[in-house]
Amino acid sequence: MDHKRRNGGPYKGGASQAKRGKTTGEWEDSPSQFEEELSMFDEAEMEAEEMEGQAGHDVIPVGDLFSADLNPRWRRPIAPSLDPLSDTLVFQQIDLDYYLVAGMPGQLQEKVPIIRMFGVTDSGNSVCCHIHGFAPYFYVPAPSGFTSDDLGEFKRELNSVVLKDMRSNKDNISVTVLAVDITRKESMYGYHGKRSLDFLRITMAMPRLIAPAKRVLEQGFKFGHFPINGYQSYEANIDFEIRFMVDSDVVGCCWIELPKNKYRVSLCQYEVDVGWTDFISHPAEGDWQRIAPLRVLSFDIECAGRKGIFPEADKDPVIQIASMVQRQGETEPFIRTVFTLQSCASIVGSQILCFTQEKQLLQSWAEFLRTVDPDIITGYNIQNFDFPYLLNRATVLKANLFSHLGRVRNMKSVLRDQNFQSKQMGRRENKITNIEGRVQFDLLQVLLRDYKLRSYTLNAVSFHFLQEQKEDVQHSIITDLQNGNEQTRRRLAVYCLKDAYLPLRLLQKLMCVINYMEMARVTGVPLTYLLSRGQQIKVVSQLLRQAMKQDLVMPVVKPEGGEDYTGATVIEPEKGYYSVPIATLDFSSLYPSIMMAHNLCYTTLLQKEDFIKTPTGDTFVKSSVRKGLLPEILENLLSARKRAKTELKKETDPFKRQVLDGRQLALKISANSVYGFTGAQVGKLPCLEISQSVTGFGRQMIEQTKQLVESKYTISNGYQADAKVIYGDTDSVMVKLGVATVREAMDIGTKAAEWISSHFTPPIKLEFEKVYYPYLLINKKRYAGLYFSASADMHEKMDCKGIETVRRDNCPLVANLINTCLQRILIDRDPQGAVAHAKEVISDLLCNRIDISQLVITKELTRTAQEYAGKQAHVELAERTRSLCWRTPFPSTHNTTWSSSCPSPC
DNA sequence: TAGTGAACCTAA
């Protein structure tokens, strides 16, 4: 049966045909820009492929006839057959997890963990690799007098205590402790003369047995003739995946090679088994920095909600699912489909599959997803909306074939709740859907983590980054469009497609995949950790890797809040307006360089005796005695960053440039988060001696810098004027050098930075960064100025710090007003113009010429009137506006839509 | 009406 209808011909014919099919309605007079974009894909593909019936814009009334072979593009390329005896298998690993299985050789009764890596080959074939033979373990110090003769007794007793400790033993476990070995290790916390001691390495049968074993050992454990003892445990709080990766030198998203003869093909296309010591992990360098042609699927669903009620999965049906699939590195999606409930008119450049039953639609879409087999799934708020909605809906409809979304056979995707709390991000409730082997890359989550925005709606975000917006369909009319005809449903489908397309575009524009991969490679954690976990795990991963080389082990510390420590100095500002150039000198990577310069580390901290004293009185050994792990990590990060930047300068290939830029960025961020890790009191390994010493050095340095610059650049030393530090914060000083031109300020600033640097221990370095001219210093952490750095002739931007223009808790009217005033003052050098503008806006406000329904008028506006409106106007305006200060309910940051542009003065 | 503390957001 021919159930395909091809709208043949090139774009023009297709479009006109689509138009002819339309009925009346104001929105239908011409295809939207997005529709034209879609049709361009079609045209390009027709030329490239000269294939019939594939690139097309089909409408397929599917009914019960859905088949994964409806479109040959959906499937991955056919996998060339693999002979383990003669072929190596090389793939980029993108995610890994583990599962438990019984009946492995040597462990017939007990379950053992098996690491499972998912990845993609250069030719775009997907790989599932089972890695055998790696077991979880942790350490405790051996009690004094312990010898290898005691190992058996220790192991037996620990095993029995752990078994007893288990409340229920539903798996019928009889062996919990697999092995106990004596090994020479040293605690990484504190310097103790490089004395390695006997540690017991305790290997457990399963990851989840580590915690009870640790607990019984800590609480007081007795075995043989040894007295009862509370054991301090080491590395008992390391995620199993991280443990494996650290021990086998695997970093996130690295390339894995399975040598011939070392693996066996077990099931389907490239599902392989290998021993954990048999594979090769390639460091992400040179050619191994490349990225496999990953398949990225973006999707969006539409629901037919009831009027004014947010759709509920137990009542409101899913009516459309749009999907777009793109290969990483390519610029356009090669699959564009919409699954619709009921008929839908064709859309040039996309394939439409129409269903009569919602259950069929859902199950077919899941089948489509399995066929496409994406490595990365993206979309907007898919984590907390689309996936939960689809899964709940599938349950309601008893669509049992739906919920197998991962790459593991017989593994259902289920929902669970996660509560996440941190000082950095506040409380966050999230829903988690397990989809084994596919990385869920919800663009909303990426944006919430990485960008501070006024609004996080897809529309606002798309406008902000792409200057593009969603198709114009109000939520309230979705149900009406669905209940209309195939033309109204077509309009909905275009809208839905665009909502699937925009996340893909944003992902590309923001280079999320590349940047996150580089972060995973640099820090060593799996890609998924970067979106699901905090900052600490990245440092832990690096710390463990560095420590392992020196047989150092990481203690488990119990979280304990305590007194805060002193942070950085903010120099009291000499507030005012400066119509002369102000040079800014910055210490580059201040905290990392302090830690390197002074060898600050867990491993170098002296808890008693004498040695280097930090400003806070803490003591660390010099690097000649023992070089710290943290300085080593930081040196690696910063030198790798330098290399990346050098390579970046040489590289001409735009794609490789992106990778390198992502890399240097990840390296910088990683270096800066090491300090925060040591200061995180409720963290994996806090050490306030380190963090307070770092800030202590910082305070000394900023003070010394101020004194140096003010003592050298004086009239008595032959300079034009006495230099004056008018402000400084943490790692920077703003200096009024008393010169008239930006050029002079740059020259002196550069020389001063170099000279001052020579007073500090390398790699500490003060750099000339920029000149502000003019400069408006309002208060601590609040200033604005024209920014000169590359050229002395042209300012690059108006730099505003801490002022309302950059804060998200003001309405845009305030931000815009102040921004314009600052432009008048700094760029036009016309304070009267600022006054005039402020007056105008405020009087518009007073005369109700501005729609105030969405604005929040704060005292800041009044103050602005006072500050910028000059002497006479000041009193008058301030008084008139004060009475008008009121507050409309102020929505929280999330889901806030300000009117996209501020009403301009009328 | 001045002082205080919480909430929020930003600088670094």
Place this chain on the structure above:
DNA sequence: TCAGTTAGGTTCACTA
């Protein structure tokens, strides 16, 4: 079972 740091400005509700 998980969470990077401190400094500091502004607004606003509350209190004596």
